[in-house]
Amino acid sequence: MPNFCAAPNCTRKSTQSDLAFFRFPRDPARCQKWVENCRRADLEDKTPDQLNKHYRLCAKHFETSMICRTSPYRTVLRDNAIPTIFDLTSHLNNPHSRHRKRIKELSEDEIRTLKQKKIDETSEQEQKHKEINNTNAQNSNTEGGEEQDEDILPLTLEEKENKEYLKSLFEILILMGKQNIPLDGHEADEIPEGLFTPDNFQALLECRINSGEEVLRKRFETTAVNTLFCSKAQQKQMLEICESCIREETLREVRDSHFFSIITDDVVDIAGEEHLPVLVRFVDEAHNLREEFVGFLPYEADAEILAMKFHTTITEKWGLNME
Template sequence: MQNQCAVTNCASGNSDPQPLFRFPSDPERSKKWVEKCQREDLSDKPAEQLYRLYRLCGKHFETSSIDKSAVLKEDAVPTIFETPNQPSNGQGKRSKVVVEMKKSPAEPAKEDVQMLPEEDEYKQYLKSLFEVLVLLGGQSIPPTGPGDDKQESLASSNFEALLAYRMTCGDEALKKRYDENKECCSPGTLNQLMEVCEKYVHSKLVEGVKVNGFFSLLTDDLVQISGEWFLPVFLRYVDKSNCQQEKFALAEKLLSEMTDTWGLDMEQCRGQAHSCSGTHLSKMKTFGAKLMEKHPMAVLSLRSTHPLNMTLANGMVLSGVQLVTSTLKKIYSFFSQSPLLQLELEHAISIFYPEKEEKAQKLKEICKTDWTERNDVFEVAMEILEALLLCVDSVHDNEDMRWNDQITHDALEISKALTDFEFIMALMVLKNVLTLTRAFGENVHGKATEVHFAATSLKAVLHSLREVSDNMDVYHEFWNDEAVNLATAMEIPVKVPRSFLRKHQLDSGGVRPESYYKEHLSVPVVNHIITELNELFSEDHLKALRCLSLVPNDIPNAGTLSAELHCWWVKWSKKGKGETLPSSLHEALQLADVKFFPNMLAVMRLIGILPTLALEDGCDVAYKHYQMYMENTPDKFKSKSLAF
């Protein structure tokens, strides 16, 4: 191995100490390094040999290519070399050069060409544009402004405003460009910048997944961006430093894009979870089944970012259930607009619980959170239903003129839904049925011991649901009476949905509400939940929750597992004074001596990508960023490129 720079006649040494950097192991990057340093004798050596034996010193790299800890960045390329026979200017400065190699062995080597200042300036100009674009994308701010036309100048845009700010702060490359063209960036250039950023981010995403082996596949509901439909995809893996990662992408054709375009090996997929509304559920079920048929280790499971009860409700293609779930989304969006609306709801809760101050305070605290995504969402909704109606009716009346037209309109839409008996009945059925799965769902998203308990309690949950199904007449009569009594108290007429009557050309007296809701709501809801639990928590998934399916398929040495487990137990049962147990999977993976337990490390890395088990370690950051982008960006400003 050389302990000096591979560049001929490089002056670095004792008088000018510089860090030495290995040649890259990647053949393409290694070839670039050889071309730049003009060592013809190295051109026929393999990248592996160059990596082991040759180094370049730090003086040949831009300072931006070396971080504060003197570590070379992955994409760094040497660009700084001494120009041969260049007269000294007395200042001892090095000049930057672009090195051109011979096109063939028969041609003489071309002289070094000094990099033109214009090229430097243009690189700095592009760098400024990319930095502004990345800043806007990271903050979910659209580059174009409210009055922008894509075919017109961007003079009033957010993008141009930040460029102007940089010029004011002394960005000479931007200023020169503006002085010459009276415009820093055209709409066409902006679109090209976004496409380049998208391709780069996407390539890094796929590269990260490939390098780190096993991964899980998660999808969300279809979204429309710029008139096109895309499926949000999240790829979850554990990187080489044992940190859980989740990366985001958008796909049009899921499986073919992942395998043919992205180049992912689906044999490495160890889990899949799909969250979608009732209209798309059947398609995603078909996809999940086909993926498991071809790749049995891609276990279908529940998403850690979605409560079980909301997942079960969102998957039902029943008009009453969809009315409830869509209204809950509207309620969350409505009260998120202003703290004043939240205070209005709290005031309404106080009115309905005048003698139960403790209960009222508890409900107020719940309503300050994202309660529409809780496992007990339907119970909470039932408890505050009358207060909700009072609140939105008060906002819609707008007697003191506090609210704008959009808020009063939204309040009216919510009020119409809350006073529909189909909503009351569906909410009542969901509350009573999903009470049976609530504890199970909370355990599935709990600590390791709770998850293991959930895996053993599924049979009891299914038994309770089947008992309800077998005695539906009794249960439905009870639910119906509850719903009718509540509707009567709220002065809501008990009736069959008009859509059903119109479809079957019946008059309002043609079918009894109790019979209709039993056949079209109670029975299908219970049957759907039983079916979904059996599919979501198949035997393979239950084994994964107990970590049994990982043995012995994906561990380094199954023969030593028993002895290693004993050593692992001894390590933590005999912990020293002041030593604390890791509180999460992430902390356990970061232990310095975890490398001495290769089987345990493999098991924990696999647990870290299972969609059901990753919530507490917060590896759903990509999903939260995606949600923030979709919620906070107006439809006309959404961009597939910027979504990345």
């Protein structure tokens, strides 16, 4: 279901893949500014959580300096971004039309109050910047003569957040693997040109964000809702990491068992290339006979070349002793 822009006199919707759409912020102060600038009276009684879940603004309502394109797949707002570009008059040309988004008419007193509020906020921000600069200067002078501790330093707040963020992404990936859910939700030829349709991975990611997962919300709150949160390249890297971890855990058990045998299955076609499935059979610590898949090897028609590559992969890459 597409998201419609909440701004008055704006009919854009999130199926336009070339136009970013952004959630209302959960921060009460910033959210209030968004609502005030939208001039939507029907949004004033809604909570920041309700606005964040159900309402969006398109990029056309923000200054270009407030929008950052961090990659071809990701468009984000700056932390202090406030929408300032609105069409509040075009509906006056057609007074008899029905408006789904009613515009709040401001009195002269309210206009004066808003102007004064903006002036106060600007001066307050300037004062904060001065205080931060002074504090940084003092800290640099204090730390200049101190020797760095050679012990391992604890994780910084940013590192902890990155760790939790990656943990959440891998939890989604592992869940999809266990449930046999493909990462892609649609074939490329099924999606009309210019239309944005999230894949299965992004759909689950958005579900966890809307369920209140703080680490994902903080990471993607300012990200356009109709762009990829996690690109295909990043998903592929995560799959490779999972593959490596699972294989290494299996091979560790094989090494501990001392005795094992290598088994191959019928050649399979992967992306137009022939590969040989490789499995290993061994007895684990609980004395259970197990047979585990450990990977694919590119198939070679020449038996000698295949045997050489097979032996090299098993002994050098996977670290198994074939003696």
